Amino acid sequence: MENNIKNTIQxxxxxxxxxxxxxxxxxxxxxxxxxxxxxxxxxxNEEIDYETAAIIAEDLGYQTAIQTNSLEKIKEPGPVKVRExxxxxxxxxxxxxxxxxxxxxxxxxxxxxxxxxxxxxxAGGEAGGITQNIGAYQxxxxxxxxTFIDTPGHAAFQSMRARGARLTDxxxxxxxxxxxxxxxxxxxxxxxxxxxxxxxVAINKIDKKEARVDKVKQELAREDVQIEEWGxxxxxxxxxxxxxxGIEELLKTIIVMAxxxxxxxxxxxxxxxxxxxxHLSPKRGPxxxxxxxxxxxxxxxxxxxxxxPGKIKRMEDYRGQIIKQAGPSTxxxxxxxxxxxxxxxxxxxxxxxxxxxxxxxPAAQKLLALxxxxxxxxxxxxxxxxxKAGTEGSREAILENLAKMQFAEVAPYIIQEGVGxxxxxxxxxxxxxxxxxxxxxxxxxxxxxxxAKQLGVQINTYEIIYELIDAVKEGLxxxxxxxxxxxxxxxxxxxxxxxxxxxxxxxxxxxxxxxxQKYSRIRxxxxxxxxxxxxxxxxxxxxxxxxxxxxxxxCGIKFLGDTKLAIGDILEFYKIEKKKKTx
Numbered sequence: 001m002e003n004n005i006k007n008t009i010q011x012x013x014x015x016x017x018x019x020x021x022x023x024x025x026x027x028x029x030x031x032x033x034x035x036x037x038x039x040x041x042x043x044x045n046e047e048i049d050y051e052t053a054a055i056i057a058e059d060l061g062y063q064t065a066i067q068t069n070s071l072e073k074i075k076e077p078g079p080v081k082v083r084e085x086x087x088x089x090x091x092x093x094x095x096x097x098x099x100x101x102x103x104x105x106x107x108x109x110x111x112x113x114x115x116x117x118x119x120x121x122x123a124g125g126e127a128g129g130i131t132q133n134i135g136a137y138q139x140x141x142x143x144x145x146x147t148f149i150d151t152p153g154h155a156a157f158q159s160m161r162a163r164g165a166r167l168t169d170x171x172x173x174x175x176x177x178x179x180x181x182x183x184x185x186x187x188x189x190x191x192x193x194x195x196x197x198x199x200x201v202a203i204n205k206i207d208k209k210e211a212r213v214d215k216v217k218q219e220l221a222r223e224d225v226q227i228e229e230w231g232x233x234x235x236x237x238x239x240x241x242x243x244x245x246g247i248e249e250l251l252k253t254i255i256v257m258a259x260x261x262x263x264x265x266x267x268x269x270x271x272x273x274x275x276x277x278x279h280l281s282p283k284r285g286p287x288x289x290x291x292x293x294x295x296x297x298x299x300x301x302x303x304x305x306x307x308x309p310g311k312i313k314r315m316e317d318y319r320g321q322i323i324k325q326a327g328p329s330t331x332x333x334x335x336x337x338x339x340x341x342x343x344x345x346x347x348x349x350x351x352x353x354x355x356x357x358x359x360x361x362p363a364a365q366k367l368l369a370l371x372x373x374x375x376x377x378x379x380x381x382x383x384x385x386x387x388k389a390g391t392e393g394s395r396e397a398i399l400e401n402l403a404k405m406q407f408a409e410v411a412p413y414i415i416q417e418g419v420g421x422x423x424x425x426x427x428x429x430x431x432x433x434x435x436x437x438x439x440x441x442x443x444x445x446x447x448x449x450x451x452a453k454q455l456g457v458q459i460n461t462y463e464i465i466y467e468l469i470d471a472v473k474e475g476l477x478x479x480x481x482x483x484x485x486x487x488x489x490x491x492x493x494x495x496x497x498x499x500x501x502x503x504x505x506x507x508x509x510x511x512x513x514x515x516x517q518k519y520s521r522i523r524x525x526x527x528x529x530x531x532x533x534x535x536x537x538x539x540x541x542x543x544x545x546x547x548x549x550x551x552x553x554x555c556g557i558k559f560l561g562d563t564k565l566a567i568g569d570i571l572e573f574y575k576i577e578k579k580k581k582t583x
Contacts, residue, residue: 008063018044096328097145098258103188104174109204112241135277135289136331137318177211181219207240214503218560265328271295271349286337293432298325302350310337367399375413382413384435390442410476431455482578489573490514516573517548525570534561
């Protein structure tokens with residue numbers, strides 16, 4: 001409990017978690033964490049009673065009183081417009097488990113961490129029941145299912161993302177406390193940022209004597225990973241996959257972040273998923289591991305993955321047990337494809353409308369192959385597209401113009417294209433892949449419009465072809481790697497050293513040039529030579545925490561880095577600014 005009791009707040013007899021957070025003027029995540037500490041697991045829109053709310057509020061430093069006004073504020077039980085859209089589109093969005101990818105350097109304990117979690121928390125307690133590896137599995141923690149992508153290799157993860165597969169809702173970045181940020185760690189950070197998914201940092205191996213947690217945090221700051229402890233939004237959990245220390249807290253963090261994301265998916269309509277592994281079994285023929293992302297796959301369903309058709313003859317869960325159906329966020333193995341489908345391709349239920357839209361002329365097929373061939377270079381960043389045209393002539397005109405695009409760093413990649421109006425199926429594909437949905441001289445069905453609004457999918461339609469091509473070019477510019485430019489800020493002379501700890505120091509000084517800003521990078525100059533680097537974690541002036549200090553003012557700083565500061569050192573402060581490129 002905080003030392004200073006704040007003003008009394010009034011709480012009604014029943015209150016939504018979201019509204020309680022607003023009353024406390026705190027982030028919802030903070031309130032949910034406090035609830036979980038008390039073994040209460042709720043979503044942001046669920047209601048709790050006054051007694052529970054009062055305990056949580058008091059734990060957070062507030063006094064409470066029950067709201068006596070009989071005309072209590074009416075709480076809307078969720079967005080009415082969304083429910084109307086669900087009804088109109090005949091699709092219901094239901095909560096689904098989060099899908100987690102665990103990434104990091106090769107020897108930092110990703111597999112050990114997953115093994116510990118799996119053995120302790122596998123659904124049904126049947127850790128020994130997992131007889132096969134299908135690339136993913138589910139655990140059950142406090143009645144919350146969580147799906148893990150089983151330690152994807154960076155190349156596989158990048159390949160899936162390049163093909164349009166947006167598999168994960170959350171990434172856990174594993175870093176060994178005795179080794180720190182390594183090249184593969186940086187690569188993983190870039191993948192996570194490119195996928196635009198939330199991140200949790202798990203600092204592993206904290207049981208080792210060589211563990212240096214502060215050093216890891218400093219190195220993360222240099223990679224622009226802003227952790228919660230230093231005012232950012234990336235939570236950090238210190239764990240040991242060997243002893244199990246901190247694993248419980250890590251799972252609680254996953255649940256809190258999943259609740260904040262409010263993950264939902266249609267559990268009706270055309271089933272769609274992504275192939276995460278595939279191979280040819282000598283006994284059973286082509287097998288494919290699939291992560292279901294929308295709808296429900298059932299035994300006997302006709303399916304297609306890109307140009308590979310099939311029919312589900314057998315479906316198994318991650319334990320190898322036969323199942324009859326599988327819904328969103330469920331990892332399954334499907335047997336029934338005519339040939340081995342490609343990893344990263346979208347698999348979907350086969351409908352007449354989809355079959356019709358999938359047909360194309362030899363000319364269109366040749367242009368499509370030419371466009372996507374350019375995007376196969378692993379050094380090129382890809383803009384994923386779903387393209388629909390009103391007529392065959394329009395389709396070929398679009399493909400001809402896209403085939404002419406020649407850029408060194410980026411290229412369009414067409415996940416799917418076809419002729420016909422934009423339908424519900426196109427919206428779902430755009431939603432699960434993150435692909436830009438483009439239509440030319442066509443209509444958008446009323447159901448598709450409502451579903452797009454419901455899922456937050458943007459539909460881009462055009463009547464003039466050069467406007468469509470310009471829009472694709474703008475999309476390519478958005479994914480270009482920005483140019484980095486160093487921006488000098490100011491200098492400070494060190495006048496006093498107040499505290500020295502491992503990996504950090506508290507020092508005082510005077511700004512002699514420009515300004516210095518919180519979270520900036522620092523070069524340490526001694527006798528005219530640069531002897532080391534670090535970063536600025538905290539800045540104070542007149543005993544108050546501030547964001548910047550100007551020329552001529554004195555200040556105190558928290559310096560993060562291995563270099564030992566000395567009185568008389570000149571600290572040079574700078575930032576790395578990223579500037580957008582254009583084509």
